[in-house]
Amino acid sequence: MIEHAFRGSKKYWSWLLFLALIILAGFYFYMRQFSYGLGITGMSRNVSWGLYIAQFTFIVGVAASAVMVVLPYYLHDYKAFGKITILGEFLAISSVIMCMLFVFVDLGQPFRVLNIFLYPTFHSLMFWDVVALTGYLVLNVVITRVTLAAERNSIPPPKWIRPIIIISIPWAISIHTVTAFLFAGLAGRPFWLTAVLAPRFLASAFSAGPALLLLLCLLLRRLTNFDAGEEAIKKLGLIITYAMCVNVFLILMEFFTTFYSHIPEDAAHMQYLYFGLDGKARLAPWMWTSAILAIVSLAILLVPRARRNHRTLIVACIAVFLSIWIDKGLGLVITGFIPSPFGKVIQYWPTLPETLIAAGIWAIGVFFITIFYKMALSIRSELEA
Amino acid sequence: MSISRRTILKLAGLTALGVTAENYASAHAGSTTAKILSKAVGAGKRLTKSNLQQKVRLAMVVDLRKCVADQGCTKCIDVCNKAHNIPDFGDSKDAIKWIWKEPYENAFVDQENFYMRDEFRNKMVPVFCNNCDNPPCVEVCPTQATFQRPDGIVMMDWHRCIGCRYCMAACPYGSRSFNWRDPRPFIRDINPDYPTRMKGVVEKCTWCDERVDQGLLPLCVEACPEKAMVFGNLNDPNSEVRQLLKDNFSVRRKPGLGTSPEVYYLV
Ligand code: SF4
Ligand code: SF4
Ligand code: SF4
Numbered sequence: 001m002i003e004h005a006f007r008g009s010k011k012y013w014s015w016l017l018f019l020a021l022i023i024l025a026g027f028y029f030y031m032r033q034f035s036y037g038l039g040i041t042g043m044s045r046n047v048s049w050g051l052y053i054a055q056f057t058f059i060v061g062v063a064a065s066a067v068m069v070v071l072p073y074y075l076h077d078y079k080a081f082g083k084i085t086i087l088g089e090f091l092a093i094s095s096v097i098m099c100m101l102f103v104f105v106d107l108g109q110p111f112r113v114l115n116i117f118l119y120p121t122f123h124s125l126m127f128w129d130v131v132a133l134t135g136y137l138v139l140n141v142v143i144t145r146v147t148l149a150a151e152r153n154s155i156p157p158p159k160w161i162r163p164i165i166i167i168s169i170p171w172a173i174s175i176h177t178v179t180a181f182l183f184a185g186l187a188g189r190p191f192w193l194t195a196v197l198a199p200r201f202l203a204s205a206f207s208a209g210p211a212l213l214l215l216l217c218l219l220l221r222r223l224t225n226f227d228a229g230e231e232a233i234k235k236l237g238l239i240i241t242y243a244m245c246v247n248v249f250l251i252l253m254e255f256f257t258t259f260y261s262h263i264p265e266d267a268a269h270m271q272y273l274y275f276g277l278d279g280k281a282r283l284a285p286w287m288w289t290s291a292i293l294a295i296v297s298l299a300i301l302l303v304p305r306a307r308r309n310h311r312t313l314i315v316a317c318i319a320v321f322l323s324i325w326i327d328k329g330l331g332l333v334i335t336g337f338i339p340s341p342f343g344k345v346i347q348y349w350p351t352l353p354e355t356l357i358a359a360g361i362w363a364i365g366v367f368f369i370t371i372f373y374k375m376a377l378s379i380r381s382e383l384e385a
Numbered sequence: 386m387s388i389s390r391r392t393i394l395k396l397a398g399l400t401a402l403g404v405t406a407e408n409y410a411s412a413h414a415g416s417t418t419a420k421i422l423s424k425a426v427g428a429g430k431r432l433t434k435s436n437l438q439q440k441v442r443l444a445m446v447v448d449l450r451k452c453v454a455d456q457g458c459t460k461c462i463d464v465c466n467k468a469h470n471i472p473d474f475g476d477s478k479d480a481i482k483w484i485w486k487e488p489y490e491n492a493f494v495d496q497e498n499f500y501m502r503d504e505f506r507n508k509m510v511p512v513f514c515n516n517c518d519n520p521p522c523v524e525v526c527p528t529q530a531t532f533q534r535p536d537g538i539v540m541m542d543w544h545r546c547i548g549c550r551y552c553m554a555a556c557p558y559g560s561r562s563f564n565w566r567d568p569r570p571f572i573r574d575i576n577p578d579y580p581t582r583m584k585g586v587v588e589k590c591t592w593c594d595e596r597v598d599q600g601l602l603p604l605c606v607e608a609c610p611e612k613a614m615v616f617g618n619l620n621d622p623n624s625e626v627r628q629l630l631k632d633n634f635s636v637r638r639k640p641g642l643g644t645s646p647e648v649y650y651l652v
Contacts, residue, residue: 037584038548039565044478048553048563108548108563108585115528115547126527126551187521187642188557265495341559342487343494 004378005371011223012374019367026360029353030105038108040353047337047348049106051330051358056102058208058329059365060179061201063095063136065209067172068239074165080231087228088213089144090372092172096137098365103130105357125182132175139168144372152379176201183336191269191336194257200250201328207243208324210236211317216369218314226377237313241301244320248294251327268343273335278345283335286326293323441536442518443592444619445606446629447511448651451613454486454509461511461605461614462486465590468604470581472571481562483590484513484605495639505652511605511614514539514560514590515638515646522552522561531587537647538594541587548585557642561589592616619647 033040043050066088072078073085104110121127143165150157180198187193214236217228258270271277274287297319299306306312339345350358452458465471465484474480490497492510516539522531523539530546533539553561567584575581579595582588593603601607606614617624626649629635635649 037564037566039479039584042478043565045480045482045562046478046559048550103549106549108550108587109546109583112528112545112547115530115545119528119545121527121529124525124527124551126525126549130527182551183554186525186555187644188555188639264497336554341494341557342491344491 002375004375007378008374012370016367016370019363019370022363023360023367026357026363029356030360032353033105033357034110038106040351042349042351042354044346044348046340046344046346047334049333049337050348051350051354052102052106054329054333055358055361056099056106057179057183057201057333058325059095059098059102060133060176061205061324061328062209062212063092063099063133064172064176064202064205065213066092066140067169068206068210068243069213069236070165070172071169072235074162075169078235080229080235083226084213084217084228084232084236086144086148086376087216087373089140090376091209091213091216091369093137093140093144094365094368094372096133096140096175097368098361099133100137101361101364102358105361125178125185129175129178129182132171132178136168136171136175139164139171143168148376148379152383154383173202176205183333188341189336190263190266192332194254196250196253200247200254203243203247203250204324204328205243207240207247207320208328210240210243211320214240215314215317215321216373218310220373220377224377225381233310233313234308237301237307237316240317240320241298241307244294244297244301247324248298268339269335272338272345273331277339280345280347282347282349283331287331290323290326290331293319293326297323440620442619442647443516443537443597444617444626444647444649445516445592445603446615446626446635446649446651448611448613448615448629448633449505449508449510450651451611452509452511452609453611453613454511455507458610459486460608460610464604464608467574468576468579468593470568470572470576470579472568473573474571479565481564481568481588483562483588484511486510487512493636493638495641496636510650512558512560512638513605513648514592515558515644515648516590516592518645518647519643521555521557521644525551525555527551534594536597538592538597539589540591540594541589543580543582543586543588546586548587550587552587557639557644558646561587563587 029040041050041052069081069085069088073081104113107113116127116130143161146161147157177198180201183189183192184194184197214233217233217236220226221228255270258266261267268277272280273283275281276284297316300312300316300319301307307316334348338347462484466473469483471481471483486509489505489508489510492512516537518537520531520533520539523533526532527549528545528547530542531539531552532542548563550563553563564582564584564586569575569581572581593601593605596603602616603614606616615625615629617626619626621627629651630649633651635651637646637649640646
């Protein structure tokens with residue numbers, strides 16, 4: 001199976017080379033971080049989690065979103081997704097790998113990471129998050145291997161894989177729920193202390209993830225002879241529309257409770273995020289960009305004609321993805337720390353090494369997606385030939 | 386509330402923390418607890434068996450009416466920094482702080498009070514880890530590198546900490562510091578009797594557990610020229626802390642979060 005990853009056009013190889021260069025740059029800066037310490041990042045005593053954990057949170061969502069194609073296909077026998085479930089699962093695998101790397105580079109003592117398993121601590125949500133992610137990775141590796149092998153031999157997949165696939169559905173929900181609990185259970189951080197956090201995580205995941213998948217499908221159609229099928233594209237567009245509506249709705253709910261109750265500790269964070277506090281508003285322009293992107297995306301998605309037109313659909317998908325990337329991959333985690341427990345506004349911005357390490361991890365993820373998709377599509381075109 | 390929560394966790398077999406605590410107790414209880422108790426019970430009273438069996442819950446009282454931090458006193462901070470090998474990064478983003486001063490309005494951020502006694506406006510307050518009775522930092526730590534002793538002190542195991550900083554996100558008081566870089570070059574004179582830390586681990590005030598174990602008071606308590614800080618066993622009705630709390634009005638930082646902070650400020 002893996003041999004397909006080693007055969008490819010010039011374009012394929014130069015793309016991988018390009019990614020490898022970014023990975024190398026990231027690795028170089030990680031080595032610098034490793035010797036200097038996390039002080040190389042923009043994080044501080046007050047904002048003690050930054051880009052790494054924020055990106056981790058965003059990507060867990062992308063990983064979980066595979067369920068949006070797996071569920072209709074396996075539970076409702078929705079045939080149109082037959083061709084893309086494997087793409088969703090490979091996207092999940094690549095995303096989980098990125099998640100783990102983002103947690104890893106965030107550790108002050110990375111060599112001690114196994115302490116999480118050596119001293120399992122059941123009252124720590126971080127323990128459960130690691131368990132959930134590892135389990136999800138294993139599930140998806142098994143599922144993709146078995147289904148792809150069956151496909152290559154033109155036989156139906158073995159019966160025992162079905163229960164495993166069914167388990168992977170609630171498991172996907174659980175990885176993002178537990179990730180939300182990581183934040184939502186902290187009494188001292190009112191910005192995260194909301195029951196709507198997990199639902200919001202899921203809604204944003206189920207819009208950003210499928211948006212990425214849809215973009216990938218359309219890209220593959222241009223680059224290769226793979227065609228996801230018009231019906232699958234349409235359905236994905238619909239899923240994105242519903243999920244994005246729920247996501248925006250939940251964000252507005254947060255606005256209402258925070259600002260109508262105007263409890264100072266709660267409101268201060270939102271205030272900082274969107275309007276600035278004490279004259280400091282580093283995240284506000286980003287958040288308004290995110291808000292405008294969300295409005296643009298909904299303006300397209302909610303009009304059936306615009307949604308069906310691939311050109312506008314692509315714009316909508318990019319808008320959804322970027323909007324949520326800003327909201328979750330930047331604003332949500334950082335703002336939990338601003339203002340500080342002492343009510344002081346101490347801002348954060350990632351440094352260049354930090355950004356490049358994050359870019360390196362993204363490149364690793366894209367690298368994996370590329371070779372996984374290459375494998376899956378080569379096997380298919382071989383069968384068709 | 387805090388008690389029932391922990392009891393439930395224990396009943397469910399969920400608290401591996403319990404194991405740590407018990408091991409710790411069996412290893413250290415004899416000498417330590419006895420000494421603290423003899424202190425807490427007070428001079429002139431004999432240390433009896435029932436005293437010994439009494440559960441110890443250590444606590445700190447800071448009398449803000451006596452503290453002269455706003456007049457430039459930094460005695461408690463200085464002794465602590467020196468004894469515990471605290472590096473000096475200035476007030477940069479890498480700063481390590483165990484005990485330091487905050488303006489009243491920042492230390493008691495949820496007690497916004499536009500009109501208040503003049504001497505408390507802009508008053509400086511010594512702040513440090515509350516060694517909470519129901520510490521969220523212990524609850525979230527994935528490795529039990531942060532754990533609670535039976536006498537209530539919340540401890541740090543610098544050899545186990547993976548530097549995930551979940552405890553920093555969980556602490557509502559900003560009591561924890563992370564070693565963003567190697568602290569050793571920034572320590573003025575290293576005290577060989579106390580460990581230095583490495584980069585990548587979290588640290589905080591532990592009420593001088595190393596001294597408490599020898600029956601001594603925390604350094605800041607001892608150093609305060611105004612006798613503004615008092616340390617003792619909250620479970621002993623005759624202890625000085627209990628007497629002070631009985632006779633004076635006290636406040637704690639963010640008591641509404643249920644963490645049960647064990648530093649009481651007399652205003
Ligand atoms: S003050 Fe913070 S660090 Fe100290 S015990 Fe309480 S929660 Fe933990
Ligand atoms: S940084 Fe260390 S002490 Fe804090 S939660 Fe992580 S492992 Fe525990
Ligand atoms: S030593 Fe005493 S008077 Fe001085 S700052 Fe500390 S508590 Fe206040």
